[in-house]
Amino acid sequence: MREENLEMSKEKAIITLLQGCNSLNKLRKIHAHVLVSGLRHHVAINNKLLNFCAISVSGSLAYAQLLFHQMECLQTEAWNSIIRGFAQSSSPIDAVAYYNQMVCASFSSPDTFTFSFVLKACERLKAERKCKEIHGTVIRCGYDGDVIICTNLVKCYAAMGSVCIAQQVFDKMPVRDLVAWNALISCFSQQGLHGEALQVYNQMRSENVGVDGFTLVGLISSCAHLGALNIGVQMHRFAREKGLVESLYVGNALIDMYAKCGSLDQAIFIFDRMHRKDIFTWNSMIVGYGVHGRGTEAIFCFERMLEARMQPNSVTFLGLLCGCSHQGLVQEGVKYFNLMSSKFRLRPEVKHYGCLVDLYGRAGKLEKALETIRNSSPNDPVLWRILLGSCKIHKNVGVGEIAMNNLNELGATNAGDCILLATIYAGVNDTAGVASMRKTIKSQGIKTSPGWSWIEIGEQVHKFVVDDKSHRDSIEVYERLREVLHQASLFGYIRDAETLKTSTTYHSEKLAIAFGLARTADGTPIRIVKNLRVCRDCHSFMKAVSVAFDREIIVRDRVRFHHFKGGQCSCNDYW
DNA sequence: GTAGGGTTAG
Structure with a gap:
């Protein structure tokens, strides 16, 4: 005793x-x-x-392994510890290895916790086969009604892109709590299915599961990707009602959403009122300034960030460099590019080199742009593509051909590149050049990526493609477009000669604008999201429409924003 | 004795 x-x-x-x-x-x-x-x-x-x-x-996995292998009596508890430890470590594969040993060669049986930990490892490893196998074991053990394990499975399948299976697991859950719903939202948004993510919210409303900060962050981020400002504003209102607007995560998501939906002022408003700011807060604001072409303000924000003793990361510099290049701040851009490695010990990635090439190229310093590409490694086709874009702005056939040759050598030429070079040839009236590019596209069967534009009317996002006839109000849209084209022509819009020659098509943004004019109140801004860059013809069309109809038009293209107002664009025709 | 969750860039 x-x-x-x-x-x-x-x-x-x-x-x-x-x-x-x-x-x-x-x-x-x-x-x-x-x-x-x-x-x-x-x-x-x-x-x-x-x-x-x-x-x-403050522990050590190596030490844990030592202890584990010295232990005589290994119970489930010990296995769980070692599997959990490796699942969250830099080597999640070892978690799977221990799980295998546990199942095959030990006297202990896995419990719900074991599955939870090993699924975490599978999620991080994107180990689809293992996930399916464990899923089977979970069912055989009778744990397939466990809400936490099922949520783990949803996340795991989502991580490897198996949205359908994730959805099936979710649908079969006997009980679904808020965390499970939130996992489904992030499952869709991870795969870029932002419309579907927003639809989950409608289901949640009908099932009265409630909403928390996690839900809102997911939904607001989907609004940002879609450029769905109206829904985003609703979410903001909702956050206020729920008292969630003070949350750092919600605030960060709102800054990004407003910036991406073209309301930079609202983004600034939220940013200024946030008591706590983390790296996401600062980056969202700096990237926001950057994509709106407001380099000076991006720099100012960056300096304030340093004063607040916040350490920048590689995303910070992307925003900063993007702003510099779109505002033509060459010296500043180069300064910050260098500062990145010299002061902040961040190694520039391909994207940063891309910004630098763009910075020089856009400013007409094509030789410097070439030098940048040659000094960067690895030789990424993206960089040559950016240079090709600069050659279009400056109508430089020589450097354009160099860029194209390099793309060819890298076997990376796509239809967009051929169209770019064709436009460069057209800009200097080289009809033979234009013809050869068309031939290349045809003979090599290079597929053009279809352009689309979104416009949000009320709570509905409408999508248009080139010459779209699928929209339910298609006839009305075309009638309206003809009228708008006529009005625009009275305010200086002349259909681009090259566009006339190459096509009789209507780009998606023209259709979206016509639809927007028909469906929104006079004087309200029209917001459009595009997947490609705006072409010269549509750009001048939108300038004219902004005067003819006295409307502000905000277009988010693949890389930046254009604010059209009174016949001018915020990009100064330089994009 | 232990479990599942979020935002920027890509």
Whole structure:
């Protein structure tokens, strides 16, 4: 009896020590103490030690493995600790390995926690086969009604792009809580299915599951991707009603949403009122300024960020460089590009080189742009493509051909590139050049990526493609477009000669504008989201429409925003 | 003795 008491008090003492343990060194001492106290085989203490080593930030997985393999009696608890530890480590594959050992070669059976941890590892590894196998085991063990395991499965299938299976798992869940719904939303948005993500919200409303900050962040982010300002504003109102607007995550998502939906002022309004700002807050604002072509303000924001002692990361510099290049701030852009590695120890990635090439190219410094590409490694086709875009602005056939040759050599030429070079040839009246590019597109069967434009009317996002006839109000849209084209022509719009020669088509943004004019109140801005760049003809069309109808038109294209007002565009015709 | 969740860039 006395011995038992003694052991209990020793055990208690060790557990107390473990609770106060905050370093590996202390842990080693405790372990040594365990050994000298004759508690080497004490199961509860070993489990505690193991759990600490495997999970705690001040633990060590290597040490955990050592303890694990010294343990004589491995119960589910010990397996769970080691699997959990590896699942969240830089080597999740080891979690799967331990799980395999547990299932195949041990006397312990996995429980719901085991599945939860090993599925986390599968999610991070995108290990589809293993996930399916574990899914089967989960069903055989009768755990397929467990809300947490099912949520894990949804996340796991979503991570590997199997949206349908994720949805099936979700649909079969006997009970779905808010976390499960939120997982479904992020499943869709991970795959770029933002419309579907927003639809989940409608289902949630009809099933009265409620909404929390996680839900809102997911939905607001989907609005941002879609450029769905009206729905985004509703979410903002909703966040206010729910008292969630103070949340750092919600605030960050709102800044990004407003910036991406063209309401930079609203983004600034929210940014200025946030008490706490993290790296996402600053980056969302700087990227917002950047894509709106407001380089000076992006720089100012960046300087304030440094004053606030926030360490920038690679995304920060993308925003900054994007702003510099669209505003033509060459010196500043180069300065920040260099600062990135010299002061902040961030290695520039292809995207940063892309910004630098764009910065030089856009400003007409094509030789410097060429030099940048040649000094960057690896030689990424994206960089040559950006240079080709600059050659279009500056009508430079020579450098354009160099860029095209390099794209060819890299085997990366696409239809967009051929069209770009054709436009460059057309700009200098080289009809033979234009013809040869058309021939290349035809003979090599290079597929053009279809352009589309979105416009949000009320809570509905409408999509148009080139010469779209599929919209239910198509006839009305075309009638309206003819009228708008006529009005625009009275305000200086002349259909681009090249556009006339190459096609009799109506680009998607023209259809979207006509629809927008028909369906929105006089004087309200028209917001359009496009997947490609705006062509010269549509650009001048929109300038004329902005005067003819006295409307502000805000177009988000693949890389930046254009604000058309009173016949002018914020990009100064330089994009 | 333990579990599932969020935002920028791509």
